[in-house]
Amino acid sequence: MSDEPDEELLERVFLARVVEPGDEVAGRWLREVGVAEVVERLRSGGEALPGVSATRWGGLLARARRAEPERDLAVAREAGVRFVCPGGPEWPGQLDDLGDARPIGLWVRGRPSLRMWALRSVAVVGARACTEYGAHMAVSLAAGLAEHGWVVVSGGAYGVDGAAHRGALGAGGATVAVLACGVDQTYPRGHTELITRIAEQGLVVGELPPGEHPTPSRFVLRNRVIAALTRGTVVVEAAHRSGSLVTARAAARLGRHTMGVPGPATSGLSAGVHELLRGEAVLVTDAAEVVELVGAMGQLAPERRGPVLPRDLLAPATRRVLAALPARRAAAPDEIARGAQTTEDDAIARLYELRALGYVERHGDGWKLTRQAMISVRGGRPRS
Template identity: 40%
Template sequence: MTIFNLPESDVLGLLAGVRGMSDDTGIDPAEAFARAAWTCIAEPGDGVAGLVVNTLGAAAALRLVLTTAQPERWEAALMEQGEAADPEGEALRVESIAGGIERWRPRLNSVDVVRAFGQARRVSAQLVVPGDALWPVQVADLGQHAPIALWWRGIPDALRALDNSIALVGARASSGYGEHVAMEAASGLVDRGYAIVSGAAYGIDGMAHRSALASRGLTVAFLAGGLDRFYPRGHDDLLTKIAQSGCIVSELPCGQEPTKWRFLQRNRLIAASSNATVVIEAGWRSGSLNTASHAAEMGRPLGAVPGPVTSPSSAGCHRLLREYDAVCVTNAAEMAALVDDDGGSGDGQAGAGTNVADRSGEYTSDETRLIDALSTRSPRYSIDVARRSGLSVTTVTSTLAFLELAGAVAERENGWVLAPKARKGDARARQK
């Protein structure tokens, strides 16, 4: 038997290097390997990929895409398992499946999967999948947008601690006030038995992690790229310490670089894995509002720390308090009460249904992904852009046409390039 054109013995050998600490509970090796392969094939948050994997099983879905099965065959297989729904909640149509196939096929390369396993083993990264004892079951609230598998480095206790954790997030360009609040909040929450979750960015994130470590607590950092490429680079030492006494997690395999789109998708994991999210300091269009949006959509308690009304660094927090029903919190005790009291809202639905991230910016999510995949110097053909962005070639072609009209990209004789001004564009929801 072969899996992804690899002999079963090779598959078992690859898994042996990354499954030692996952506390697996009899997970089929073929299923675990296929889920790892899907992290190389589909972009984070791909709802169609999540649906077919969860409905058919990762191995069966992988076989279908490898055998170049037509969308109708996928639809029939899904219907055999019961009625399926696409990310918008309607019956999964042939068009949705066809779009998914176009996105995945440019990445069907077993060499890339083998390389990802090798790099994971080199840095002592582990693979955890649904059904494992270490799997954070709360991410199921993301539905078909939940991660297919997760890669992690650290100690198992930190991953288990996500069951009792609070996310502290905020601006990269933080003030002394914001960093002081983050330090006191993380320390106080650790004293109350909570693990601290954040994104390891500069500013508030970094301070929250450092304070948790200094208080000898557990902290978990979610990254937007592979675990072999720490980002930001200035936090190499911090992330190394987290990996030693806490945990770093990513749904992307080793070798993958962070992009703006992946930061936005990473934010949903921060919100989903935590019992509550607190925004300590944020500008009007901070990426922290994207994390807050995900927390609100899942009905998770959401808190915001007020700041000086004259400070742009607190404008996003004030916006959450005024427009999105976030709870005003000023210290660790009030942040802990978000979990204990359901945020004082009665139903835990702070700002439910309001997508904060969609309230500003000019680029759509597809446009953001294409801009991330392009270079100002090296022209790239549409098929290469599709592979890098995780979008179908059809979507890439049509979206590039719109971006060209807007002056954001240009077509050269040997491919597409990014206009310098596009990098300075005001994306829909900036990464932190």
């Protein structure tokens, strides 16, 4: 199941059954007195470790009496699940950034190496009850990231999460689902087929031992793992109280890139994203812009430009003369020259050039824009 020493493996599997994810008090115990001492104290029912009340210590002891690490490992093995310990060859070192909230260990279902995949991964998260726009953007971003060779990480939930996983899989790419329950379970039930497919083609990861069910607090704490595991987090749609914002803020605290996809200003499902964008999050609209942030130096998104118009091909001085012509009347060469900040002789020479191109025409001693030029140069809006 792991390259870690058998004794520490069993001790950490034991603790994964006793301690809730993200318990920083327990994390401090492990750091200060070590795994073996914490396990011994819990198994023996000895004196409470510091930082907990007698009631809470009693609750931990009750859990400890029911913990069966050998059985958990056997059940996991039967389901094709392994347990990865901190410091082991498959452990993603970036999770250590969580400090005392670092997972005790991770249950992993799937063949690839979690450590290798996490090195080049991006989280795509968002609303469960997303709009068609949100689902489209999640699929498009995930597919684009997969095509760029990045692993897409999300939470396996309905809405944006599911769309992101499907986008990556549909592009033949890699994806990781971080669950708030045992990885041998499928939650939500409607994603049974999707989670199974992810386990076959990618990775399903979680902190909770086999058979454990999700709770609201476990969903929230799961988000810190998504944030720490990846190089950056993209939020596609999120209301003001969305759990996706928890992931994004955790990413920001950890020094990861935080990104948001804008939506309509009137959409409540984009209000949380817009709040992030008013802070330190970066606006992104496609995978190339995400890769520009999280990738290596020089991986720049293509320059965004509108279509090239015929007037864009004119010399700058000629464009200034064209812009100096009034929209609805003829003008004398000296007036045009003043508007273009050039000499009258130069203005006349450029007006003849513009006439040959169909932009202007002579009207007695003056010059006037052609009808077609009024549309192309002014965008159909008169200018006196």
